[in-house]
Amino acid sequence: MKLYNLESCPYCIMVREKLDALGLTYEKIDVPIWHSGRKAVFEASGQYTVPVLVVDDLVFDDEEKILRYLEETYEQGAKN
Ligand SMILES: N[C@@H](CCC(=O)N[C@@H](CS)C(=O)NCC(=O)O)C(=O)O
Numbered sequence: 001m002k003l004y005n006l007e008s009c010p011y012c013i014m015v016r017e018k019l020d021a022l023g024l025t026y027e028k029i030d031v032p033i034w035h036s037g038r039k040a041v042f043e044a045s046g047q048y049t050v051p052v053l054v055v056d057d058l059v060f061d062d063e064e065k066i067l068r069y070l071e072e073t074y075e076q077g078a079k080n
Contacts, residue, residue, distance in 0.1 A: 002027045004041045004052040011063035012051045018067055022074045026053075 003019070005012045005028050019026055031038050035048045045052045045061040053060045053069070060066040 001053060001055040002029055002044075004029050004031055004038075004044065004050045004054075006031055006033065006050050009050055015051045015053065015063055015066050015070075018070050022070060024070075024074060 001024070003012070003015065003026050005016070007030065016028075029040065031041055031050055038048050038050075041048055041050060041052055044054055045059050047061055049061070051063050051066060053066045055069075058069070060069055
């Protein structure tokens with residue numbers, strides 16, 4: 001999985017902490033502060049904010065969606 005990330009972004013920090021807590025490995029793609037440098041984020045998700053998580057053909061463009069997906073999919077006791 002790939003995380004479009006900004007080191008200082010509090011939402012990205014939450015997602016990175018969750019990924020680490022779950023022991024998941026991921027490719028971290030650091031994006032610039034300015035929108036004009038985030039073409040890859042737009043191409044992946046249709047918008048410019050981070051975090052964005054891409055898992056195969058699934059794309060999550062918001063930290064709440066990302067955290068919910070990770071918890072439902074990877075947390076102990078997850079049903080699926
Ligand atoms: N996913 C959040 C937004 C996340 C967010 O605001 N990320 C910041 C970095 S901390 C960002 O990428 N901002 C882009 C910008 O508007 O410059 C939401 O939809 O409310």
